[in-house]
Amino acid sequence: MNNAFLQDDRLSLQAKGLLATILANKSDWRIYVGELEKRSTNGRDAHRKAYRELQNTGYIRAVKKSDGKHGVQTFVFAQDTPITDSYFEYIKDRLEKELSTTEKE
Secondary structure, three states, rough: OOOOHHHHOOOHHHHHHHHHHOOOOOOOOOHHHHHOOOOOOOOHHHHHHHHHHHHHHHEEEEEEEEEEEHOEEEEEEEOOOOOOOHHHHHHHHHHHHHHHHHHOO
């Protein structure tokens, strides 16, 4: 894990800690705010504020995809540097290909 985000003065200590916790998990771990809330003594609102802070600075980006009969699925991506728009487009394309391959099986 690159620790440059720890030097990002746009982030609160709460957001830095939350991002470090997210990044410490396996790469295929699905990010759920409710699950993260259970891992510390900080309250729900504190977690959600830090999560929004990470979204607003680009460390976390999400894609919502229709799941047909099952409604909408949200795929959340996080990394140790802000996710640029061009990289996010790449991620969305890869996700689309992965989902279309999975649906055919």
